[in-house]
Amino acid sequence: MEIKYVSTTCPYCGTGCGFNLVVRDGRVFDVGHWQRAPVNGGKLCPKGRYAHEFINSSDRLTKPLIKKDGKFVEATWDEAYDLIAEKFRSYKPAEMACLSSARTSNEENYLMQKFARVALKTPNIDHCARLCHSSTVAGLAAVFGSGAMTNSIKDIGESKCIFVLGSNTFEQHPLIARSIVRAKQNGGKVIVADPRYTPTARQADLYMPFVSGTDVAILNGLMQEIIKSGREDKEFIQKRTKDFENLKEVVMKEDYSLENVSKTSGIPAESLKQAAEWIATADVAALIYSMGITQHTTGVDNVKSTANLMMLTGNLGKPGAGVNPLRGQNNVQGACDMGALPNVYSGYQKVTDEPAQKKMKEMWGVDELAEGRVGYTVTEMINILADRPGELKAMYIMGENPMLSDPDIQHAEEGLRNLEFLVVQDIFMTETAELADVVLPAACYAEKDGTQTNTERRVQRWRKAQDPPGEAKPDWQILCELGSKMGYPEQFAFESPEAVFNEIAAVTPSYHGMSYPRLDPDGLHWPCPTEEHPGTAILHRETFAMPDGLGVFSPIEWKPAAEVPDAEYPFVLTTGRTIWQWHTGTMTRRSWSLEKEAPIGWIEINTEDAEALGITDDEVVRASTRRGSVDIPAKVTDEIIKGVMFIPFHYKEHPANKLTHNALDPIAKIPEFKACAVKVEKIEEV
Numbered sequence: 001m002e003i004k005y006v007s008t009t010c011p012y013c014g015t016g017c018g019f020n021l022v023v024r025d026g027r028v029f030d031v032g033h034w035q036r037a038p039v040n041g042g043k044l045c046p047k048g049r050y051a052h053e054f055i056n057s058s059d060r061l062t063k064p065l066i067k068k069d070g071k072f073v074e075a076t077w078d079e080a081y082d083l084i085a086e087k088f089r090s091y092k093p094a095e096m097a098c099l100s101s102a103r104t105s106n107e108e109n110y111l112m113q114k115f116a117r118v119a120l121k122t123p124n125i126d127h128c129a130r131l132c133h134s135s136t137v138a139g140l141a142a143v144f145g146s147g148a149m150t151n152s153i154k155d156i157g158e159s160k161c162i163f164v165l166g167s168n169t170f171e172q173h174p175l176i177a178r179s180i181v182r183a184k185q186n187g188g189k190v191i192v193a194d195p196r197y198t199p200t201a202r203q204a205d206l207y208m209p210f211v212s213g214t215d216v217a218i219l220n221g222l223m224q225e226i227i228k229s230g231r232e233d234k235e236f237i238q239k240r241t242k243d244f245e246n247l248k249e250v251v252m253k254e255d256y257s258l259e260n261v262s263k264t265s266g267i268p269a270e271s272l273k274q275a276a277e278w279i280a281t282a283d284v285a286a287l288i289y290s291m292g293i294t295q296h297t298t299g300v301d302n303v304k305s306t307a308n309l310m311m312l313t314g315n316l317g318k319p320g321a322g323v324n325p326l327r328g329q330n331n332v333q334g335a336c337d338m339g340a341l342p343n344v345y346s347g348y349q350k351v352t353d354e355p356a357q358k359k360m361k362e363m364w365g366v367d368e369l370a371e372g373r374v375g376y377t378v379t380e381m382i383n384i385l386a387d388r389p390g391e392l393k394a395m396y397i398m399g400e401n402p403m404l405s406d407p408d409i410q411h412a413e414e415g416l417r418n419l420e421f422l423v424v425q426d427i428f429m430t431e432t433a434e435l436a437d438v439v440l441p442a443a444c445y446a447e448k449d450g451t452q453t454n455t456e457r458r459v460q461r462w463r464k465a466q467d468p469p470g471e472a473k474p475d476w477q478i479l480c481e482l483g484s485k486m487g488y489p490e491q492f493a494f495e496s497p498e499a500v501f502n503e504i505a506a507v508t509p510s511y512h513g514m515s516y517p518r519l520d521p522d523g524l525h526w527p528c529p530t531e532e533h534p535g536t537a538i539l540h541r542e543t544f545a546m547p548d549g550l551g552v553f554s555p556i557e558w559k560p561a562a563e564v565p566d567a568e569y570p571f572v573l574t575t576g577r578t579i580w581q582w583h584t585g586t587m588t589r590r591s592w593s594l595e596k597e598a599p600i601g602w603i604e605i606n607t608e609d610a611e612a613l614g615i616t617d618d619e620v621v622r623a624s625t626r627r628g629s630v631d632i633p634a635k636v637t638d639e640i641i642k643g644v645m646f647i648p649f650h651y652k653e654h655p656a657n658k659l660t661h662n663a664l665d666p667i668a669k670i671p672e673f674k675a676c677a678v679k680v681e682k683i684e685e686v
């Protein structure tokens, strides 16, 4: 019996913890602690601890499948490739679209966008960052010139005041939460604003429950209070920023007095005053946010407002400070960095920029690329499919499950069913794969080499621990073989993920100085422009990434959510996750240690609301919005603010996204998952 330990990076959240896969006779059977893992020092949350359990599930896809007469039939790889290539060649570029995946490696995301742009010549390439942090990329880029977490996970522990807004860090990024604990142990104050009294809220020195969707009002109110008390960082504002007077004009309005913000948000004025004082007077303060900020029709506005607050208090460019968006999926930062987005090539080089187009054509050895226009986002693709059938005809989806993850999934299903040809590449038969014409079996994270980039911009290695099951292949290999079939053998002639990474480093300025040997053992934070550069843990130390080096204050007025409660739908519905499950559950629901802890969905209802509705704990109730209804067990609790209800979105039996609204932020096109109007009723016994 041979036992070996293979160090790799967790496939779940954007924290990027390292662990050892324990392999016996060529098969992974456990996860072991990797004590010197750079992010987590050997500690893991439950998802990481049990990240081996789904790998050898009997449900894994092992052979290519082609749908014939409505049923999947096993096929050879050649049969599948021939059919895909023939079909893709039959469509015009504008009729096709690709979805890449934040679950796959940097190399695979890079190849998917290259496949879309070179082999299909379509600009329509996007991935699920659209649904979680596209507003971060747009919002922070507009203020700082760079749309990424400004500081490192480690230095959150050095903060003297941490403001957590719209992030349940202790459940969703538990190993980042350890840095919050470290800060507290060093005397730092923690402020948490959340409609739910989450495990994160329990750690707060000041907890501020608020009505979902009022973030800008809260942030403007805090800024008004800081300016009124003369606690803004005048030197930082003068030397490092511009347009402060424009900001002042908005935030000093009567609408944003503490009394008025208290009425809008539900937070007592004294709590807001206390929070403003702590943030402004701390030696160094950090702001942490996640999807509570981003998943709104005002997502970009919300993000810009967080940046305004931290610039106002001079909390950028130093340890323990910063605006720290916690990215969701393991490689959502990397998938964006790799250009799996409709508006940029890798390293955020704009597709509309002629020198960038010329550079990519030369680097990729082609005369023609997808035309230099911005393609469709995933949310636009789904709307076009549903509302303008025939405009988009074929789609290639790698490792995504929009049938459970997209808002208003009945609308999404209508759209996907309008496709003439759908290819899905995944490790399991997902709800989306069931709609496909061809399903390609992919290797999972434990079965391939590669890299991923965590939320703090640290690029780290994946290492292969076992062979994929049956005939499944790594996504990078499938993309190379398909690229070659489509007539681009030289452009996709990669022998290994390392060879792909070397091309990434060559074409991507922020990755120029990286190579596999340099990523061992601790990874490197981008930007890392040269082979000697040590990487950049803290951004914007001296200047912002703007042409004039100055951060730009963006005055933002508060706007309510696209759909607010009314007489018919009198409550606000918000959605989110639990520590035990991951997104659409394809991996965690096949991990018995996790699934047994949280096997069904629920709706959280405030005790007073439940009493008024005559609903008791555990009773199955009907939750309805203008999109549909879901019958779901009630969890009656004081741990959610009155007037707001919460459903986790993991469960196909209780699909939260049957209820959510697909209204979009006008810039980032992110849907408003965090606020729509809902009613809840008792189910009458027949």
Ligand code: SF4
Binding pocket: 010, 011, 012, 013, 014, 015, 016, 017, 040, 044, 045, 046, 047, 048, 049, 172, 173, 174, 175, 176
């Ligand atoms: Fe994995 Fe995130 Fe848990 Fe770390 S915190 S073990 S990266 S799920």
